[in-house]
Amino acid sequence: MDGILQVFQNELICSICRNYFIDPITIECGHSFCRPCFYLSLPNRSVLAHCSECQKAIQQRDFHTNVCLKQMVLTVRQASLWHFLHSKDNRCRIHMEAKQIFCEDQRSLLCLHCSTSQEHEAHRHCSVEEAAEQHREKLLKTMRSLWEKCCENDRKLNVETVTICSWEIYVISTQEAISAKYDQLPLFLPLEEHQHLVRLQREGTDIFNQLKASETNMAHKRELLRGMYTELKEMCRKPDVELLLDFGDILHRSEAVCVHMPQPVKAELTAVTIPGMLARFNLFKDISESFYYIIHP
Structure with missing residues (x-):
């Protein structure tokens, strides 16, 4: 099972930056890259570019986000975030609860009790996710x-x-x-x-x-x-x-x-x-x- 999960995660990694896709795009030959990685790898818009994976010429210049890949990366990120939020390192020292609320004004993580306290009740809050x-x-x-x-x-x-x-x-x-x-x-x-x-x-x-x-x-x-x-x-x-x-x-x-x-x-x-x-x-x-x-x- 772990092997299948590893294969799945590898399919979500950009071959240029070796990290999870950011705004993934799929080019004509079928290979996918982070949009920013792909853009920065192009010599310039007037020169014929080639895929870094298969070396096929790239005629296209406007690319749409691969929504399916983007959603899969989001799922992996959310799973990683869930593990962190519920870890011992992310507990409020006062209330010993998970800090799952983000305070926009102070740019800090809060537990539910802290977010409703007098110090933070007037601030802008939403879930960390x-x-x-x-x-x-x-x-x-x-x-x-x-x-x-x-x-x-x-x-x-x-x-x-x-x-x-x-x-x-x-x-x-x-x-x-x-x-x-x-x-x-x-x-x-x-x-x-x-x-x-x-x-x-x-x-x-x-x-x-x-x-x-x-x-x-x-x-x-x-x-x-x-x-x-x-x-x-x-x-x-x-x-x-x-x-x-x-x-x-x-x-x-x-x-x-x-x-x-x-x-x-x-x-x-x-x-x-x-x-x-x-x-x-x-x-x-x-x-x-x-x-x-x-x-x-």
């Missing part, structure tokens, strides 16, 4: 939102990196196009052309530096977001009682990490047209027309 699942679901909800921020930041980081790689070529080609336009002017303006190209080069360098700074900020934000996501994952996998007692301000810190998300630089050159070009053409046109009428009265 209910409190643990509520807190774990809050963590999972926060993790899903945080991962969306991670993906959003990664997409913007990729855009910034690609822009940086092509920016120098773009500036050079724009300079060549500007020179070609000056060559088409009826007036020879070497000094103005030089000043225009210098101004364009200076603007291109400024934008390049902005792009590099933006890329650095996004890379730093990526580390912060993933670090917070990993911390939430580790909190989520803690045993129920430990999770409740250690919960602290982790949700507030998670919200703080998502504030001031870096935005891509608006990489556009403004010095791409020749100043006064239309006016010069109109002036030349007027002079040409006047000269025409002089020689052709």
Whole structure:
């Protein structure tokens, strides 16, 4: 019987973290993983991923929670929690009863008598089992939102990196196009052309530096977001009682990490047209027309 139970428990363990599943998902090939473990193992969303178990390619990107696996893990956790709550180590020293009530205000375990005492009667209470699942679901909800921020930041980081790689070529080609336009002017303006190209080069360098700074900020934000996501994952996998007692301000810190998300630089050159070009053409046109009428009265 113990052997069958062991086999059953092994089926509830993620092959990546070697712990019970957290928000389990089942991918196309049939293998299951913790959602956070699977997400963190992906190189990025633009690269074809492979299952770490069978190496089959993974085309899918949106995954639903495997409700059956999640319920089985919950059953195992509840059984473990029941044994702890009814152990000698979890008895109230005053009333010698099991501490099965969680006090939200003081983040402590209480027996029934203590929860109705004058000290705690005005506090928010619920069963340890209910409190643990509520807190774990809050963590999972926060993790899903945080991962969306991670993906959003990664997409913007990729855009910034690609822009940086092509920016120098773009500036050079724009300079060549500007020179070609000056060559088409009826007036020879070497000094103005030089000043225009210098101004364009200076603007291109400024934008390049902005792009590099933006890329650095996004890379730093990526580390912060993933670090917070990993911390939430580790909190989520803690045993129920430990999770409740250690919960602290982790949700507030998670919200703080998502504030001031870096935005891509608006990489556009403004010095791409020749100043006064239309006016010069109109002036030349007027002079040409006047000269025409002089020689052709």
